[in-house]
Amino acid sequence: MTFDYEKYIRPGKLPHIWCPGCGHGIVMKGLIRAIDKCGLQKNRTAIVSGIGCASRLPGYVDFNTVHTAHGRAAAFATGMKMADPDMTVICTGGDGDGVAIGGNHFIHACRRNIDLTYVIMNNHIYGMTGGQFSPCTPTDAFASTTPYGNPDPIFDISKLAIGAGATFVARTTAYHATQIDKLITEGIKHKGMAVIEVLDCCPTSYGRRNKFRSVVEMMKQHKDIAVPVTAAAKMSEEQLAGKILTGVLHKENKPEYCEQYAKLINKVQNPTSK
């Protein structure tokens, strides 16, 4: 039986703004399948985004959704989660939104280990505004503001999340469609900050400038460079050169922020109880 996506899509909100070949739709479908798998109630689920192409996602899906200011998804979601810790709060957005203008909020959400699921679509570019380079544009790659190649080193989003303290970090690509919902499902079920980085394709703003002749070629590149983290354990450093690891990169159990906060309140209000 085919999956009924329409159950979760707001009537009248399609067609979406994404260009042909953009991977954001694949990620959105993966997110919907994951929410369905987790059996979440629409009115107890919130999806929060910042600004950008990826941040348009919440407009299309039928949950509590907020399109906040550029980079503020993690901050807004933190407030929402603190106010209603039983709500499932999911952030969606892109690389520029999440780790450039919103980088500070992102790392502090990771540090607190607050129970959010952050799905970050990394297409290596500011797509909506015309292809300016982001902190995830590979060094030497071309963007509208780096016509002779990008001199900047990049952020590795997954490593950044692990370093900042997120307790569930996973990575996949828009090519690996079935893995997207598996990882998001695991992230939603994880108690604590879960970051799922999805390497995505922006044929319009990134692909055209970087000699990808088609979206298929961009996807094939993702397919070729992706190495499951389990397989990578058996590979040499030379074999892993130029590859990216996919799957669950990091998972640990640590106290979750809302729970710690509730414990503190309880302790202060009831000094005699233990």
Add this chain to the structure above:
Amino acid sequence: MANEDVKVGRQAEEDKGALGDSRPGTIKFLTGLGAAAHALRMADIDVASSYPIRPYTGVMMMLSMMAARGELDLEFVHGEGEHGQLGIAHGASSAGARAMTGSSGVGVVYAMEVYSPISGGRCPVQMVIADRTLDPPGDFGSEHTDALSTRDQGWMLGWAHTPQEVFDNTLMYYRIGEDPRVYLPQMNCQDGYFISHIPQRVVVPTQEEVNSFLPPLEFPDALDPLNPLGHGPQIFPGQGHVLEATRVNAMMGTFPVIDEVVNDFNKRFGTSYDPFVEQYKCSDAEYVIFISGGHAFTGKFAVDHMREKGMKIGLVRTRWVRPWPTDYLADILSKFKAIGVVETNNSFGAARQCGILTLEVATTLYQCDNKPVLTAFMAGLGGEVIRLDEFYYMGDVLKDAAAKGSTERTAYWIGFHNV
């Protein structure tokens, strides 16, 4: 973006005659952003700090291309957000660079913290602003509330109403802001889309002419490893009023400099800018539209049409919001019977329930013996076009106000009250 030279040389010479333009120079077909980029190139800026947001962002794409082609020796730095972007411009200017940055809409206000340190540090940064409506919700149209929100942060602030004026303002603003009597940052504003994205004829002077008008920046307190000094120290409250008074004096001291620089520009480039306020068909006008920015372009056509019907209407366009040219405007405005301020901005709950400019105009007129009837026209909000028929409606309201000596409302909402 269509920013190609359409005609140069003899063809351009012929055009000058046909269009009554006596200015020497190459004629280009430029958007407001293209005009800003070319003027910045000719101003030989040293550092540009960018962050993408529509609609201003095109100027950065053009500058990065100019730098890459070697047309301009420029350090092009990308901020991680507008707050960082302004920080980069601040640092560059503190080190003595001719620095520029820019933004639109929510980007302008996201950087709010950094404006006062830049102006208080007397760093003559120039910021290109293509106006955009603030959130919520997301809207791309032009509304001036973004830049006007920064009016109390110590920056010079003015609007152009054509790509040509954007080009010219870019050069004039640097010269004014970098004058040793001034040293202040400048917001060089243009309406998003209406000016930023619609190409018009722009006369571009030669590099030699620009060089002779705009000398290199000499910033006496630039950070220098060989001559270390401190910027931005912590002070005691008792020192605050002295600092604030110095900053006010710097801003008020811009009037003679603006006058001098604009007149020098006119003399060198054959232009006829009024340093502060443009008056269009005002000599015998009884009532006027007061306006700032790109909609003045349409407004002038509307005034022409209304004049053909015998209405004694004119248009007054301020070229500056900071410093606010109080004395000039008091002289000009107090002679009319009625004034309608076109507000392409909003100040929720303000006195008279109008926008920001009416507050300034009302304060200006308070000192005058003759107080014209004053009302506001809330128009173009959300970036909507202000149509000719809407200007005609404003004209009718003002004609009526001049005859009666009063208006029904302190603010008319175009789109509501005229339907």
